[in-house]
Amino acid sequence: MALELLSVEQDGQWVIRAKGEVDLYASPDLRAAILKAVSDPRGGVAVDLSQVEYMDSSGVATLVEGLKSAGQRKVSFSLLAPSQAVMKVLQLSRLDSVFDIRESL
Amino acid sequence: MRDEIHVETVSDPRLLGCIRSLVRAYAAGLGFAEERVRDIVLAVDEACANAIRHSYGGRNDGAVTIVLKSSEEWMELELTDAGAPAPPERIVRRELERPTPETARPGGLGVQLMYEVFDEVRFTPGAVRGNHVIMRLRRPERKDT
Numbered sequence: 632m633a634l635e636l637l638s639v640e641q642d643g644q645w646v647i648r649a650k651g652e653v654d655l656y657a658s659p660d661l662r663a664a665i666l667k668a669v670s671d672p673r674g675g676v677a678v679d680l681s682q683v684e685y686m687d688s689s690g691v692a693t694l695v696e697g698l699k700s701a702g703q704r705k706v707s708f709s710l711l712a713p714s715q716a717v718m719k720v721l722q723l724s725r726l727d728s729v730f731d732i733r734e735s736l
Numbered sequence: 737m738r739d740e741i742h743v744e745t746v747s748d749p750r751l752l753g754c755i756r757s758l759v760r761a762y763a764a765g766l767g768f769a770e771e772r773v774r775d776i777v778l779a780v781d782e783a784c785a786n787a788i789r790h791s792y793g794g795r796n797d798g799a800v801t802i803v804l805k806s807s808e809e810w811m812e813l814e815l816t817d818a819g820a821p822a823p824p825e826r827i828v829r830r831e832l833e834r835p836t837p838e839t840a841r842p843g844g845l846g847v848q849l850m851y852e853v854f855d856e857v858r859f860t861p862g863a864v865r866g867n868h869v870i871m872r873l874r875r876p877e878r879k880d881t
Contacts, residue, residue: 633753654756655785656749685756687781688849692842702837719771720778723852725832729840 633657636664642736643674646711650682653690661690665697675707677736680717690717691724698730709733739806747788747798747817755802756781759813762804766811767876776811776873779853782846783815783869790826791819791867806875813871821861829857 634657635650645668653661661678668676678694680686694710701708709731713721721727741762745751756777763776784800792798803814826844829851835841850857854871861867 652753654749654752654781655788656752685777687778687785688845689785691845695840695842698837698840699842716774719774720849723775723778723849724845725834726840729835729837 634660636660638664638668640673644707644736645671645673645676646679646736647676648679648682652685653683653693654685654687655689658687658689658693662693662696665693666700669697669700669704669706669708672701672704672706675709676701677709677711677733679711681712681714683714683717686717686720688720688724691720691726694730695726707731711735739804741804743802743804745800745802746796747792747800747819748796749785749788750796752781752784755784759804762806763811766806767878768811768873769876772876775853779850779871780813780815782849783813783871786822786846787815787817787819787867790822791817793820795819809875811873811875814868815871816866816868818866821863821865822859822867824861827859827861 633651634653637648639646647664647668649661665678698708712734713732718727759780760773760777763773768776787800799818801816805812827847830848832848850871854873856872858870
């Protein structure tokens with residue numbers, strides 16, 4: 632399944648809803664959506680990963696890049712309800728504790 | 737070794753989803769639990785993504801051969817490309833540290849995920865060109881009761 636992305640403003644911040652698979656082919660789209668939101672962040676940027684069925688290291692690298700970019704701009708950056716597949720790759724990468732992971736906004 | 741599948745493909749990221757489907761079906765058929773199947777799919781996808789990004793520098797027409805094999809005890813995956821040989825420092829196993837948001841760096845994770853998932857990972861970069869990697873994983877014990 633390809634990746635579907637939807638950016639919405641909710642409760643004063645950007646929420647990027649990702650659905651499908653984030654692999655080498657799809658991660659540039661996620662990267663563009665995240666960097667766009669971070670450059671005009673409102674109250675913060677949250678990436679909803681609850682509907683992501685697969686994520687590889689290019690997806691993880693994209694999230695790290697988003698986190699760093701948000702950090703430089705002093706913008707809050709969080710991951711919303713990551714699916715099991717996302718949590719697993721974050722854990723394997725030892726990056727699960729780097730992110731602000733929330734169950735809901 | 738028996739039950740072999742040979743796939744001749746190209747270094748196109750659009751094909752990764754198909755390769756994942758194949759590897760998922762193959763590993764599941766060997767009796768790996770769902771969570772292990774997921775890890776195996778990830779590690780093989782990382783190996784293919786490395787061939788695309790690093791061996792072929794993003795070119796989408798480089799030759800990639802994937803061989804899936806199994807024996808009673810092992811599942812084995814072999815990946816061969818004809819791109820630039822990987823520099824040794826890129827393919828060594830490193831201790832993955834828990835970074836802070838300040839020290840976290842994107843990139844360099846794919847190879848480490850391969851080492852995390854498989855019991856054995858053996859890279860053989862070519863002297864002039866090409867890469868070959870063999871990944872092996874012990875199959876789950878069969879319950880005969």
